[in-house]
Amino acid sequence: xxxxxxxxxxxxxxxGAKEIKPEERKKFLGTIRERxxxxxxxxxxxxxxxxxxxxDACKKNNEVHMYLNGHVDYRFLSKYVKLASANNIxxxxxxxxxxxxxxxxxxxxxxxxxxDEIYINExxxxxxxxxxxxxxxxxxxxxxxxxxx
Numbered sequence: 089x090x091x092x093x094x095x096x097x098x099x100x101x102x103x104g105a106k107e108i109k110p111e112e113r114k115k116f117l118g119t120i121r122e123r124x125x126x127x128x129x130x131x132x133x134x135x136x137x138x139x140x141x142x143x144d145a146c147k148k149n150n151e152v153h154m155y156l157n158g159h160v161d162y163r164f165l166s167k168y169v170k171l172a173s174a175n176n177i178x179x180x181x182x183x184x185x186x187x188x189x190x191x192x193x194x195x196x197x198x199x200x201x202x203x204d205e206i207y208i209n210e211x212x213x214x215x216x217x218x219x220x221x222x223x224x225x226x227x228x229x230x231x232x233x234x235x236x237x
Contacts (some may be wrong), residue, residue, distance in 0.1 A: 115189050117155035117182040122200040125152055126193075126208055133157070133192030134164045138171060141208050145195055146175040155194040158183030168193055 100106065107113065112120050116127070125145055132139065133156075145152060154172045156165045158181045165181065172179040 114184060114187045115191065116196070117157060117184075117189055117191060117194045118180070119153075119155060119194060119196040121206075122202050123196040123198065124206045125149070125195040125197065125201065125203060127191050127195070127206050128193040128208060129190055130157060130160055130192035132208070133160055133168070138167050139208055142168070142193070142195065143171060146171055146177050149197075150176055152177055152195050152197055154179035155196065156181045157189060157192045159188045160192050164192075 109120050116124060126141055128139060128142065146154070154168065154177055156168060156179060169179060171177075
């Protein structure tokens with residue numbers, strides 16, 4: 089048993105500390121899924137607006153931590169950095185050279201909350217069904233075939 093502890097200690101010295109769920113941590117910018125309140129994709133972070141759900145979560149929870157993807161240009165991240173600063177929320181800009189997450193922003197706690205729906209979806213406006221356009225009477229309407237009954 090003592091040898092196993094020495095071997096673990098040596099392995100930790102050589103390879104670094106064992107990390108729980110490393111793939112999940114890469115995806116969620118350094119945290120794990122069970123701690124996440126909300127996430128935004130990189131394309132959502134690049135939009136001009138700040139999502140209302142993120143603003144509300146920052147105002148309501150001072151214990152939340154904001155993780156921002158360092159692969160996204162800072163001009164897009166700055167609005168969220170200002171939001172975090174205005175609400176006294178800690179934030180971290182995470183740049184992982186080995187992999188790039190498709191997420192641009194993660195709001196997470198330091199403890200598990202196990203929230204089911206963490207992705208914020210843009211409310212899609214219903215596509216109007218194409219209505220039949222009234223026929224225009226003009227020069228070319230003369231050449232259309234008319235249906236005779």
